Amino acid sequence: MARIRADQLTVEQGLCESRSQAQRLIMAGKLRLGNDQIVQKPGQLLPEDSELSLDEGRRYVSRAAFKLLAALDKIQPDLQGLCALDLGASTGGFSEVLLEQGVRRVYAVDVGYGQLHDKLRRDPRVRVMERINARDLNAELIPEPIGVLTADVSFISLTKVLPPCKNLLTAAAWVFVLVKPQFEAGRHQVGTGGVVRDPVVQQECVDKIMRFAEQELGWRSLDVTPSPIKGPKGNQEYIVAFRTAHNEGTAGDSEDCR
Structure with missing residues (x-):
């Protein structure tokens, strides 16, 4: 199965409007893979069918x-x-x-x-x-x-x-x-x-x-x-x-x- 950068996949799944926005969210620790695994880097390679979600409920002043x-x-x-x-x-x-x-x-x-x-x-x-x-x-x-x-x-x-x-x-x-x-x-x-x-x-x-x-x-x-x-x-x-x-x-x- 093909793998794709986390920031690009975030945009493709409609969670963000741009890769730069996705990168900021990822660096803030707000993008999750599945239910609980935090995506660590914008360039992290993920399977293209990965289920991503934004952790909107937890907004902290620092990652x-x-x-x-x-x-x-x-x-x-x-x-x-x-x-x-x-x-x-x-x-x-x-x-x-x-x-x-x-x-x-x-x-x-x-x-x-x-x-x-x-x-x-x-x-x-x-x-x-x-x-x-x-x-x-x-x-x-x-x-x-x-x-x-x-x-x-x-x-x-x-x-x-x-x-x-x-x-x-x-x-x-x-x-x-x-x-x-x-x-x-x-x-x-x-x-x-x-x-x-x-x-x-x-x-x-x-x-x-x-x-x-x-x-x-x-x-x-x-x-x-x-x-x-x-x-x-x-x-x-x-x-x-x-x-x-x-x-x-x-x-x-x-x-x-x-």
Whole structure:
């Protein structure tokens, strides 16, 4: 059976008026193959009889939202009423998902400035914390116990930004971090264009973060979810989930953060 580019097939099926429009929707993670598989690239070759659909019901400020959603859909954590800390908030994809999941407040931390979407900037549940390095976080900056931590950081290893958060978390907090192999691997392991293509190296990077969190922070690893959307340069990324508690029966967390 013949295969055709995803953006072209989207137009042929009448879902978009032009390939450029289709490309924007695909890059935003809004085109699905079948019922649940997200089409990752405009140039992805698909069978010409593929059933495509637009995910109109999920419009997020950033396609990063779909990365976190992939992990949450698997684990199904109860985040209702928790306080959240979002490291590397950027446009706010993770923060938006956390609010959708019912958290009562999000501390949106980013070393940059002016990136957070206005929709979130105006939301009274969001504490905008710009020009703040995650390594400098403390209880004075984050005065509430954090029941869920997310991290999507670039140009720095997660091993540098997670330790300052340890004492900010409740006894049974949820943790979801996006492992980006290009920022965890050795320089000699990163290929042309900053892409880590070797799946063995990718796994080593995931193992590195899991081992660090377990041995240095005392967290319990729960699950690893490959991101359904690759990074801007094509890197395969992974969401790794942890709990700060080792007793699964402690789910429900501290009342202080509700």
